[in-house]
Amino acid sequence: MKEQFENEMNLEFLSKSANEAFARIAVAAFVSQLDPTIEELADIKTAVSEAVTNCIIHGYENEIGIVKLHTKLSKDEVTIEITDNGKGIENIEIAKEPLYTTKPNLERSGMGFTIMESFMDTINIESIVDVGTKVTMSKKIRVPQMTTMP
Amino acid sequence: MESKFYEKDKLLVFKITEEIDDHSVQKIRRKADYEIERFMPRKVVFDFDSVTFMDSAGIGLLIGRYKFANLLGAKLEVANLTQSVNKIFEMSGILKLIPVTTLA
Numbered sequence: 193m194k195e196q197f198e199n200e201m202n203l204e205f206l207s208k209s210a211n212e213a214f215a216r217i218a219v220a221a222f223v224s225q226l227d228p229t230i231e232e233l234a235d236i237k238t239a240v241s242e243a244v245t246n247c248i249i250h251g252y253e254n255e256i257g258i259v260k261l262h263t264k265l266s267k268d269e270v271t272i273e274i275t276d277n278g279k280g281i282e283n284i285e286i287a288k289e290p291l292y293t294t295k296p297n298l299e300r301s302g303m304g305f306t307i308m309e310s311f312m313d314t315i316n317i318e319s320i321v322d323v324g325t326k327v328t329m330s331k332k333i334r335v336p337q338m339t340t341m342p
Numbered sequence: 343m344e345s346k347f348y349e350k351d352k353l354l355v356f357k358i359t360e361e362i363d364d365h366s367v368q369k370i371r372r373k374a375d376y377e378i379e380r381f382m383p384r385k386v387v388f389d390f391d392s393v394t395f396m397d398s399a400g401i402g403l404l405i406g407r408y409k410f411a412n413l414l415g416a417k418l419e420v421a422n423l424t425q426s427v428n429k430i431f432e433m434s435g436i437l438k439l440i441p442v443t444t445l446a
Contacts, residue, residue, distance in 0.1 A: 209365035216395075234395075234426045241397040245364045299371070299402035303434055307398055310433065 197271075199225065203261040207252040207276065209245075215261055216240040222263055223270050226333040235311035236270065236331060242304040243274040243327045249295060251278025251325055271330040280321040288317070343370050347381045354383035354416075355445065361395035367403045374407055378414060386411045387443060391422035400427070401434045408440055419443040 201222045205211045216237040223236055240261075247259045262273040281287045288309070293302035308315050312329040319325040344357045356374055360366045378386060386407065390396075404420070411418045419441050423431065431437050 209363075209368075212363045212365050213361060231426075237395060238397050238426075238430070241363055241395075245397070245399070249364060299367075299406040301398045301401035301405065301434060303398040303401055303430075307430065307433065 197264040197266055199265045201263045203263075204258055205261075207248040207255075207257045207259050207278075209248055211259070212241055212244050212248070215244045215259070219261070219263055219272060223265070223333075226265060226268065226270065228333045232331065232333055236272075239308045239311045239329055239331075240272060240274070242308050243272075243329070246304055246327070247274065247276035247278065247325070249298065249300070250281075251276035253279065268335055269330055269332050271328065273326060273328045275324065275326045277324040280323055280325055281317070281319040282321055284317050284319060343373060345373070345377050347377075347383065352382075352384035353387065354378065354381050354385070355387045355389055357389040357392060359392045362393060362400040362403065363395070363397050364399045367399045371403060371406060375410055378407070378411055378416065382414060383416050385417045385419065387419045387421050387445065389421045389445060390424060390427045393424060393427055396427050396430055398430065398434075400430060401436055404431075404436055404440060421445045 203215065203218060205214065219240045220233050220237050223233065244259060248254065251257065257276060257278055260275040264271045286292055288305040290306040291302040293300040308327070308329060312331045314330045316328045317325065343359060346355045354377060358370065362370070388404065408418045421443050422445065423442060
């Protein structure tokens with residue numbers, strides 16, 4: 193049986209760097225329904241920004257392609273899938289190493305996956321060379337404590 | 343990004359006013375390098391007080407400016423790190439290389 197979500201949202205946009213801000217702000221606005229804390233929202237925005245930047249710089253290497261972003265909400269969790277049809281990752285384990293980058297000349301820090309891993313609860317990377325990459329990340333949103341009035 | 347050069351102290355301060363990502367750093371980088379070369383400061387400070395968002399592009403930006411300033415004989419420092427900016431810098435270990443300072 194297909195997993196049921198409370199709400200879902202799909203976005204598709206061109207792999208232009210100007211869309212990095214658009215993507216993270218759109219996801220943040222959508223996730224706001226779950227009433228996250230400011231810090232949780234900041235973490236999600238940063239992780240989305242990293243993943244979308246990877247699609248643009250590494251997946252498509254600044255050629256124009258389509259980045260797909262699928263966001264699903266359950267009662268207390270957000271799941272975000274970010275997909276490109278770019279060049280793919282040859283070795284995912286090496287790509288995830290902190291400070292590893294194939295583009296030091298672009299002043300990339302190699303911290304993208306490390307930030308996604310530490311800012312989200314789960315991350316899964318699927319990639320096929322010359323077909324594309326899909327990054328799936330999820331994060332639990334803390335349920336606000338009920339306060340009783342005296 | 344706004345910049346201010348204090349002639350007496352040979353201090354160049356960059357106050358970043360935009361969100362920092364792979365898109366915005368391209369412009370910040372160009373402007374910073376141009377001004378560092380133009381003023382030949384002894385010290386360069388990046389002020390993060392007005393930064394509402396930063397991803398790992400900020401780490402690359404600082405490492406790049408650190409190298410460039412060093413090449414021209416200037417020290418690089420950072421000031422007014424917000425909680426979210428600090429979280430990303432801490433993760434990268436970059437603050438072992440670049441001191442946090444306070445601006446008058």
